[in-house]
Amino acid sequence: MDYISTRGAAPALDFAGATLAGLAGDGGLYLPRHWPRFTEAEIAAMAGLPYAQLAQRVMQPFVGDSLTPQRLLELTTAAYGRFAHAAVTPLIQLDHQHWLLELFHGPTLAFKDVALQLLGLLFEEFLTQRGGNLTIVGATSGDTGSAAIDAVAGRAGIDIFMLHPKGRVSDVQRRQMTTVLAANVHNIALDHASFDDAQAIVKRMFGDRGMIGRFAIGAVNSINWARLMAQVVYYFAAALQLGAPARQVAFAVPTGNFGDVFAGYVAAQMGLPVARLIVATNVNDILHRALGSGDYSAGTVTPTAAPSMDIQVSSNFERLLFDLGGRDGKSMAAQMAGFEASKAMQLSNVQRDGAAKLFTSARADADDMARAIRWAWDGAGELIDPHTAIGLHAARATGIDPAIPVVTLATAHPAKFPEAVERATGHRPSLPARIGDLFEREERCAALPGEYDAVADYIAARAAPR
Ligand SMILES: *Cc1c(COP(=O)(O)O)cnc(C)c1O
Numbered sequence: 001m002d003y004i005s006t007r008g009a010a011p012a013l014d015f016a017g018a019t020l021a022g023l024a025g026d027g028g029l030y031l032p033r034h035w036p037r038f039t040e041a042e043i044a045a046m047a048g049l050p051y052a053q054l055a056q057r058v059m060q061p062f063v064g065d066s067l068t069p070q071r072l073l074e075l076t077t078a079a080y081g082r083f084a085h086a087a088v089t090p091l092i093q094l095d096h097q098h099w100l101l102e103l104f105h106g107p108t109l110a111f112k113d114v115a116l117q118l119l120g121l122l123f124e125e126f127l128t129q130r131g132g133n134l135t136i137v138g139a140t141s142g143d144t145g146s147a148a149i150d151a152v153a154g155r156a157g158i159d160i161f162m163l164h165p166k167g168r169v170s171d172v173q174r175r176q177m178t179t180v181l182a183a184n185v186h187n188i189a190l191d192h193a194s195f196d197d198a199q200a201i202v203k204r205m206f207g208d209r210g211m212i213g214r215f216a217i218g219a220v221n222s223i224n225w226a227r228l229m230a231q232v233v234y235y236f237a238a239a240l241q242l243g244a245p246a247r248q249v250a251f252a253v254p255t256g257n258f259g260d261v262f263a264g265y266v267a268a269q270m271g272l273p274v275a276r277l278i279v280a281t282n283v284n285d286i287l288h289r290a291l292g293s294g295d296y297s298a299g300t301v302t303p304t305a306a307p308s309m310d311i312q313v314s315s316n317f318e319r320l321l322f323d324l325g326g327r328d329g330k331s332m333a334a335q336m337a338g339f340e341a342s343k344a345m346q347l348s349n350v351q352r353d354g355a356a357k358l359f360t361s362a363r364a365d366a367d368d369m370a371r372a373i374r375w376a377w378d379g380a381g382e383l384i385d386p387h388t389a390i391g392l393h394a395a396r397a398t399g400i401d402p403a404i405p406v407v408t409l410a411t412a413h414p415a416k417f418p419e420a421v422e423r424a425t426g427h428r429p430s431l432p433a434r435i436g437d438l439f440e441r442e443e444r445c446a447a448l449p450g451e452y453d454a455v456a457d458y459i460a461a462r463a464a465p466r
Contacts, residue, residue: 001036003031003033007336015064018030022223023206026333029223047240052081059232075122089102094376098405099407100382100388101234110413111231113150116144116151123155128157135464136159138161141165141308141310142164142170152220162187163198164177164198181444186459204452231260245273250278251264254388257311258279278400286314305386306369313343362393372389373424375392385411
């Protein structure tokens with residue numbers, strides 16, 4: 001399978017190349033040249049497979065010749081063997097129509113583990129095949145950083161430099177990063193910086209000729225195609241359990257960077273009978289506005305109790321607009337250049353109508369979120385985190401045909417955000433035993449000023465050349 005850039009001006013790469021590159025050289029995002037499609041019989045034959053085997057079946061068409069089926073299965077077995085639940089992503093019933101898909105049973109308690117545990121193994125595999133070193137540079141508002149660090153700690157040929165805004169991530173989130181003491185893990189707290197400042201430093205590094213000449217800089221956020229690919233699998237897992245391919249299923253997805261819900265779009269292109277994808281946002285609602293009226297314009301970020309969704313610019317939306325707009329790289333590049341200049345753009349009619357066929361959206365404020373947490377607790381005895389609650393609010397507010405099951409993706413363990421859960425229910429969720437000593441572990445973290453040169457010098461002094 002070949003991968004092409006949404007902006008049409010970067011060379012096509014195979015799966016291994018797209019995985020190691022992350023962002024395309026023209027500033028675009030990689031997508032497979034076409035969507036592989038399963039027949040109904042092929043999907044029916046996936047029912048009942050253990051998760052690691054299902055993952056191999058769903059991902060093999062995307063991986064192509066980069067890995068044999070045997071090797072891919074070994075990697076999925078290793079990646080998902082570290083999850084604390086035998087089903088990997090168990091499905092929980094809330095009432096006659098609503099279900100939760102628990103994606104937080106990985107090592108760092110958020111859905112990011114599902115993709116990053118595999119991505120760490122893919123990096124190691126392709127580096128071994130090709131030789132050389134990889135320098136991962138990322139910015140995090142919390143969950144991506146800990147999941148990426150856990151996935152690559154101690155792996156040969158890889159260094160990871162993870163930037164977080166000092167004092168702006170929760171104690172649990174910070175400790176999940178800074179207590180990993182492997183020599184290839186470098187945590188950097190940026191003084192007087194926001195998440196956007198940290199992300200701007202990372203983006204600038206991908207375009208710094210001096211740095212990319214010396215170091216192979218890789219990406220772990222959802223601009224990396226391999227992450228989205230791994231997330232397609234759990235849409236199949238959930239729908240198969242609820243009767244697909246004979247029955248349609250809808251999904252509600254707490255959304256920030258549009259990666260998770262785009263994986264649902266990919267599942268639908270592959271033949272899974274997805275009735276609706278409900279994009280759930282908090283008050284940072286650029287996507288709700290874009291899907292409702294075609295107005296994609298960024299405002300300022302309002303901090304909420306669901307920080308992983310406090311985002312204004314959703315990188316992966318570009319992948320959807322490119323696919324819906326006839327896959328025209330030149331016009332996508334022009335549309336994005338306009339957006340980058342003015343922080344606003346209007347969707348074309350083709351893009352709007354195409355999106356409306358599958359996507360719906362809903363927005364939740366703080367009260368909606370707290371009510372959804374209480375509803376799940378009072379009605380079904382489930383404690384859910386603020387991000388999941390926003391998804392559940394959207395699922396219930398959308399008015400899906402009662403004959404169609406609606407699955408809300410549960411993206412984080414409630415113990416990652418205990419204050420909001422306790423405020424809504426009076427119950428404080430406790431950390432699972434396997435990470436219960438987090439607050440006794442030693443921390444290691446560098447503090448740097450939030451300036452590009454300071455960060456680049458720090459990385460250049462420690463990373464291994466390509
Ligand atoms: C990252 C994250 C999201 C948003 O996912 P996207 O793929 O960026 O849309 C939602 N909830 C939690 C808990 C997250 O960590």
